[in-house]
Amino acid sequence: MIPGVDQQVWCVAALLGTTLLAIAANRSNKSTTVVYGATLVISLIAFARALSFLVAHAEATEMVLPIGLPWLGSHFRLDALAAFFLAVVNLGGAAASLYGLGYGSHESAPHRVLPFFPAFLAGMNLVVLADDAFTFLLCWEFMSLASWALVMAHHREADNARAGYVYLVMASFGTLALLLAFGLLSGAGVGYGFAAIRSAPHAPSEAALVLALMLLGAGSKAGLVPLHVWLPLAHPAAPSHVSALMSGVMTKVAIYGFIRVVFDLLGPPGWSAGIVVLVLGGATAVMGILYALMENDIKRLLAYSTIENVGVIFASLGLALAFQANGLGLAAALAFTAALFHVLNHSFFKSLLFFGAGAVLTSTGERDMEKLGGLIHRMPLTSFAFLVGCVAISALPPFNGFVSEWLVFQAVLRSPDLPQWGLKIMVPAVGALLALAAALAAACFVKAFGVTFLGRARSPVAAAAGEVDRCSLAAMYGLAALCFLAGILPGLVIDGLAPVAQAIIGHRMPVQANDPWLSIVPIAESRSSYNGLLVFVFITAAASLAVYFIHRFASRAIRRGPAWGCGFADPTPAAQYSGASFAQPIRRVFGTLIFQAREHVDMPSPGDPRPARLTVDMHDLVWERLYTPLTKAVWFFADRLNQLQFLTIRRYLSLVFATLVTLLLVLAIWS
Amino acid sequence: MPNLAFDIAHLLAGGLVLISFMMLYQDRLYALLNIFALHALVLALSVAWQAYVQNAPHLYVTAVIALVFKAIIIPVALHRIIKQLGIHRDIETAVGIGPTMLAGMGLVALSMVLMLRVTGAADPLAREDLAFALSVVLLGLLVMVTRRNAVSQVVGFMSLENGLVLAATGAKGMPLVVEISVAFSILIAFIVIGVFLFRIRERFDTVDIGALDEFRGERR
Structure with a gap:
C-alpha cells in the first residue's frame, strides 16, 4: 500500500472520533484507558505511515474534502516535509498516550482532559497536512484552542487562569499575524491554495513583510524571545503528558509553519532575512537557557529550556536561509538537516524530561526543586531515564543532542564561504552564542538533575516518594532508547531527512549509509566526521576500566558513611547545596x-539573635519593559473608550451621522 | 419631451429636498406629521413620474405603496398615537433652528458636490436624482439627531427611507423586489418603533427619550 494523504486524514478522523467517544463516555471509569489506548494505536499507525512515506521517498499526494469554505473546500497534501513533521507529532503523541495510560489514572478531573487530548493531536496533524491558507489557519486555531482547554484543565489552581489568559492572548496575536501573512501571500487574485501561492511571484518588500509576520506568528507559538512569555506559564500548567506534547511537539508544529511558509511558499528570501532569523535564534537560545537556570520549578525550567532549543533550531534555519540565498546548496542542506534533526531530538528528550517531571509530580505532588532531593534512592528507574534525558539535552555524546548541535556547528563553520561581510561576522558571533547556550544548558541540567534526584530529601513528601507505574516508565524508557539510538545511528536519521532537504532546499547531505562503522561525514572526510558508536564504546570501556581499577585497587565494597557536615553538628536537609x-x-x-x-x-548586628x-x-525585563507598558496602554484606551458605552441614543445617532458626513467629506475632497 | 421629463423629475426631487428643509424648522408635532405626509406625497408623485418616464409599470406599485402607507396610514396612525398618549405637542430641539438650517444647507451642498462629481458617467436624470436623494437622506439623519422627541425621530427615520426610495427609483432597472422590501422595512420599523413608543410611555409617562437617560442615571 502506498502511503498517502488519505490514510493520514483517516487517522485524524479516528482521533476526532476518539474525542467524541471521550465526550460520550464522560466520567466512566474505563474512559481513561480506552481514550489513551485509542490515541496510542492511532498515533502509532499514523507514525508508521509517515515514516514509510519518508523511507520510500514517495511522491506527494493531495486530496480535497468538500468541507470548509464552499468554493474552496479543504485541501490536504502529504509531502516529505509534512511526513517528517507528522512522524514527529505522532511519535510524540504515541509516547504521551502511553504515558497517559499510567499518569492519567492519577488525574483528578479526567473529563477535562480526555476529550481535548485526541482533539489536540488531531489539530496538530491537520496543521501539518493542510494545503490551503484557510484550512491551515482553521486547524492552527483548532490546535491552539484544544491546547488552551488542556492548559485550563486544572483551572482552579492558582496562576493557571492567568496562564490560560496569557496563552489565549498570545495565541490570538500569533494567529492574527499568520492571517495577515497569508493575506499578503495570497494577495490579489493568487488564491488560497498553497500550490497557487508557491507558483506566484513575490516582491522583495512583500517577502520581507511576510517573513516578519511569520516570525511574529509562528515565533509566538514556538517561543521566540520576546514572544515567549506564555510558554513558561502555560506549559507547566497543563497535565505533564500534555506539557510534553506542547513543549516537545506543538512548538515543532510552529516551526513547521515557519518552514512551510518561508522556505516553501515564499521562495528563498534574501540573505538579510537569514541574519534576522539567525540573530533572533541565537538571542532566544541564550535568553531561554538563562531563564531556565534561574528557575526552581522543574516544569517551568523545562519550558524555558524549550525556548533555548527553539532558538537553536531557528538559528540553524537562519543559517540555511543565508546559505541558500548565496547558492551554497550543500551547506544550506546541512544547516536545514541539522535544524530538522534537532526538531526530532528535542521532541524526544523534552518529552522524556517532562514525563520524568510528571513522575516526580505524581509521586511527591511537588514541582519546586528546592523541596525535592534524594529521589534517586526512591525512584531509581525514573532517575535513570531522567538522567538520560539530561545528558541528551546537554548535548553530550553519545546521545542524540550532541549530533544535532554538532551538525549546527559544522554549518556555522562553513560561514567563511559566505560572500557578505555581515554574515561572515554575524554567523560566528551567533555560533559563539549557541556555544554559550549549550554550555549553560549543561549547567542547567546538572542543576535540574542534581537538585531533584541527588542529595537528601528536602521535604517529607520527597522522602516518602515511590516509583511510578509501568506505563509511565515504559514511555520514558522508550524515549530514552530513542535518544540513545538516534545518538549512535545518526546516519540513518540524516538519510531519512534527505528527501525533506531535497524537496525544500533542492540539495541534500551526502549519503551516510555507506560510511564505514556508522560514521557521519557532513561535508568531507578530511574536514570532520563523527562516530557515535565509537564514542559510546570508548566511554563504556573507559568507564568500565575505571570502575574496575577503583574497585580492584581501592576498596571492594560500597561504603555508606555520613556525609561531611561542614562542621555543623546536625545539618538539616534544607542546608544542602540548593x-x-x-x-x-x-x-x-x-x-x-x-x-x-x-x-x-x-x-x-552582633548579639542580635535574628x-x-x-x-x-530579579526582574523579568521582557515583562516589565515590553508587556507591562503594553497592557497599561491597552487599559488606558479601554478606559477612555468605555465611556462610549454610556451615551444617550441621540449621541449615538450623532456619532453615526458625524462619521457618515466625515467620510463623505473625505470622499469629496480626495476624489 | 426628454427635456420636460427631466425638468419635472428635477422639480419633484428638488421639492422633496425643500420639504425636508421644512421638517427641520417645525416645532409642533402635528405640523411635523403633516409635512411628513406632504413629503411622502411628493415622493409618490416623483416615483410615479419616474414610472412614466422610464416606462416601467412596476414603479407605479411603489408609488402607490408610498402614497398609501407613508402619506396616509403612517401619519394618521402617528396622529392617533399622539392623541391617545397625550404626548406634549411641542418639540424640544437639541440644537437651535438657525444652526440646524445652516447645517442642512451644508449637507445639501456636500451631497451635490460629491454626487455630481462621482457619478459623472451616469445619465443626467439619475445623477440629479442621486444627488437629491443623498440630500434627503442626510437631512433625515439631521432631523433624527437634532430632536429629543421619539416621534420626531421616527419621522426623521422615515424621511430618510424616502430618500432611499428616491435613489432606488431614479436608477433604471431596479427590480420591484427591492422596492417592496424597502416598503416592508419601513412598515416593520414603524411597528417596532410604535411598540417601543408604547413601552416608553407605559414606563416613563413621556416619550421624551431624555427620560431614558435619566432612568439610566446619566447626565445629558
Whole structure:
C-alpha cells in the first residue's frame, strides 16, 4: 500500500472520533484507558505511515474534502516535509498516550482532559497536512484552542487562569499575524491554495513583510524571545503528558509553519532575512537557557529550556536561509538537516524530561526543586531515564543532542564561504552564542538533575516518594532508547531527512549509509566526521576500566558513611547545596545585566539573635519593559473608550451621522 | 419631451429636498406629521413620474405603496398615537433652528458636490436624482439627531427611507423586489418603533427619550 494523504486524514478522523467517544463516555471509569489506548494505536499507525512515506521517498499526494469554505473546500497534501513533521507529532503523541495510560489514572478531573487530548493531536496533524491558507489557519486555531482547554484543565489552581489568559492572548496575536501573512501571500487574485501561492511571484518588500509576520506568528507559538512569555506559564500548567506534547511537539508544529511558509511558499528570501532569523535564534537560545537556570520549578525550567532549543533550531534555519540565498546548496542542506534533526531530538528528550517531571509530580505532588532531593534512592528507574534525558539535552555524546548541535556547528563553520561581510561576522558571533547556550544548558541540567534526584530529601513528601507505574516508565524508557539510538545511528536519521532537504532546499547531505562503522561525514572526510558508536564504546570501556581499577585497587565494597557536615553538628536537609546556590555564579555573571538581579544582605548586628538574610531581587525585563507598558496602554484606551458605552441614543445617532458626513467629506475632497 | 421629463423629475426631487428643509424648522408635532405626509406625497408623485418616464409599470406599485402607507396610514396612525398618549405637542430641539438650517444647507451642498462629481458617467436624470436623494437622506439623519422627541425621530427615520426610495427609483432597472422590501422595512420599523413608543410611555409617562437617560442615571 502506498502511503498517502488519505490514510493520514483517516487517522485524524479516528482521533476526532476518539474525542467524541471521550465526550460520550464522560466520567466512566474505563474512559481513561480506552481514550489513551485509542490515541496510542492511532498515533502509532499514523507514525508508521509517515515514516514509510519518508523511507520510500514517495511522491506527494493531495486530496480535497468538500468541507470548509464552499468554493474552496479543504485541501490536504502529504509531502516529505509534512511526513517528517507528522512522524514527529505522532511519535510524540504515541509516547504521551502511553504515558497517559499510567499518569492519567492519577488525574483528578479526567473529563477535562480526555476529550481535548485526541482533539489536540488531531489539530496538530491537520496543521501539518493542510494545503490551503484557510484550512491551515482553521486547524492552527483548532490546535491552539484544544491546547488552551488542556492548559485550563486544572483551572482552579492558582496562576493557571492567568496562564490560560496569557496563552489565549498570545495565541490570538500569533494567529492574527499568520492571517495577515497569508493575506499578503495570497494577495490579489493568487488564491488560497498553497500550490497557487508557491507558483506566484513575490516582491522583495512583500517577502520581507511576510517573513516578519511569520516570525511574529509562528515565533509566538514556538517561543521566540520576546514572544515567549506564555510558554513558561502555560506549559507547566497543563497535565505533564500534555506539557510534553506542547513543549516537545506543538512548538515543532510552529516551526513547521515557519518552514512551510518561508522556505516553501515564499521562495528563498534574501540573505538579510537569514541574519534576522539567525540573530533572533541565537538571542532566544541564550535568553531561554538563562531563564531556565534561574528557575526552581522543574516544569517551568523545562519550558524555558524549550525556548533555548527553539532558538537553536531557528538559528540553524537562519543559517540555511543565508546559505541558500548565496547558492551554497550543500551547506544550506546541512544547516536545514541539522535544524530538522534537532526538531526530532528535542521532541524526544523534552518529552522524556517532562514525563520524568510528571513522575516526580505524581509521586511527591511537588514541582519546586528546592523541596525535592534524594529521589534517586526512591525512584531509581525514573532517575535513570531522567538522567538520560539530561545528558541528551546537554548535548553530550553519545546521545542524540550532541549530533544535532554538532551538525549546527559544522554549518556555522562553513560561514567563511559566505560572500557578505555581515554574515561572515554575524554567523560566528551567533555560533559563539549557541556555544554559550549549550554550555549553560549543561549547567542547567546538572542543576535540574542534581537538585531533584541527588542529595537528601528536602521535604517529607520527597522522602516518602515511590516509583511510578509501568506505563509511565515504559514511555520514558522508550524515549530514552530513542535518544540513545538516534545518538549512535545518526546516519540513518540524516538519510531519512534527505528527501525533506531535497524537496525544500533542492540539495541534500551526502549519503551516510555507506560510511564505514556508522560514521557521519557532513561535508568531507578530511574536514570532520563523527562516530557515535565509537564514542559510546570508548566511554563504556573507559568507564568500565575505571570502575574496575577503583574497585580492584581501592576498596571492594560500597561504603555508606555520613556525609561531611561542614562542621555543623546536625545539618538539616534544607542546608544542602540548593538550586539557587548552584545558579548563583551564573546569576552574578549574567543576571546583573539581564535580570537586573540585586542581592541584599541583611546582617544582624552582633548579639542580635535574628538570622542573617540574603535576598535577591530579579526582574523579568521582557515583562516589565515590553508587556507591562503594553497592557497599561491597552487599559488606558479601554478606559477612555468605555465611556462610549454610556451615551444617550441621540449621541449615538450623532456619532453615526458625524462619521457618515466625515467620510463623505473625505470622499469629496480626495476624489 | 426628454427635456420636460427631466425638468419635472428635477422639480419633484428638488421639492422633496425643500420639504425636508421644512421638517427641520417645525416645532409642533402635528405640523411635523403633516409635512411628513406632504413629503411622502411628493415622493409618490416623483416615483410615479419616474414610472412614466422610464416606462416601467412596476414603479407605479411603489408609488402607490408610498402614497398609501407613508402619506396616509403612517401619519394618521402617528396622529392617533399622539392623541391617545397625550404626548406634549411641542418639540424640544437639541440644537437651535438657525444652526440646524445652516447645517442642512451644508449637507445639501456636500451631497451635490460629491454626487455630481462621482457619478459623472451616469445619465443626467439619475445623477440629479442621486444627488437629491443623498440630500434627503442626510437631512433625515439631521432631523433624527437634532430632536429629543421619539416621534420626531421616527419621522426623521422615515424621511430618510424616502430618500432611499428616491435613489432606488431614479436608477433604471431596479427590480420591484427591492422596492417592496424597502416598503416592508419601513412598515416593520414603524411597528417596532410604535411598540417601543408604547413601552416608553407605559414606563416613563413621556416619550421624551431624555427620560431614558435619566432612568439610566446619566447626565445629558
